[in-house]
Amino acid sequence: MKIRTLTAALLLSATTALAQTSPGGQFMNNWDLDGNGTATIEELREMRSSVFLSFDSNENGTLDAEEYVMFDEARQNDVNNYEGAQRAQMQKVADRMSQPLSDLDKDGKVTREEFLAGAHTWFAELDKNADGGITLHDFAM
Numbered sequence: 001m002k003i004r005t006l007t008a009a010l011l012l013s014a015t016t017a018l019a020q021t022s023p024g025g026q027f028m029n030n031w032d033l034d035g036n037g038t039a040t041i042e043e044l045r046e047m048r049s050s051v052f053l054s055f056d057s058n059e060n061g062t063l064d065a066e067e068y069v070m071f072d073e074a075r076q077n078d079v080n081n082y083e084g085a086q087r088a089q090m091q092k093v094a095d096r097m098s099q100p101l102s103d104l105d106k107d108g109k110v111t112r113e114e115f116l117a118g119a120h121t122w123f124a125e126l127d128k129n130a131d132g133g134i135t136l137h138d139f140a141m
Contacts, residue, residue, distance in 0.1 A: 024139025037135035
C-alpha cells in the first residue's frame, strides 16, 4: 500500500513538473478550460474564440496582416521559452494558428469562423492516440 501511494505521489509530482515546464503542460494549463486533465474540441473552439477576440484589435471580425503581427509575436514568445525538441514541439503547436494555415479562403484575412474551423485539424493533430481528448500523454508521444 505504501509503495502504491509513494508511486502515485511521484507520478503526480512528475506530472505536475511536466505541466509546469513542458509545451504540453503550458498547452494544458491554457486550453484545458475545466482543468480535468483533458482538453476537448469544445474547449479548443472556446479558447480559440477568446484568442481571436483578443487579437481582433479593431473589432471588425477579422484578423488582418497587421493584427497577425502582434499575434505572431505573442506565439513566438511562447516558443522562445523552450529549447531543442521542446521548442520544436511548441513551434508546431503555435504554427497551427498562423495566418497561412488559418486563412482558408486565402483572402489575406482570417475570419472568426475560419479561425474556429482550424480547431478541428489542430485537435486531430494534437490528439496523438485519437482517443477524443488531448492530455499530457499526447505531448509525450
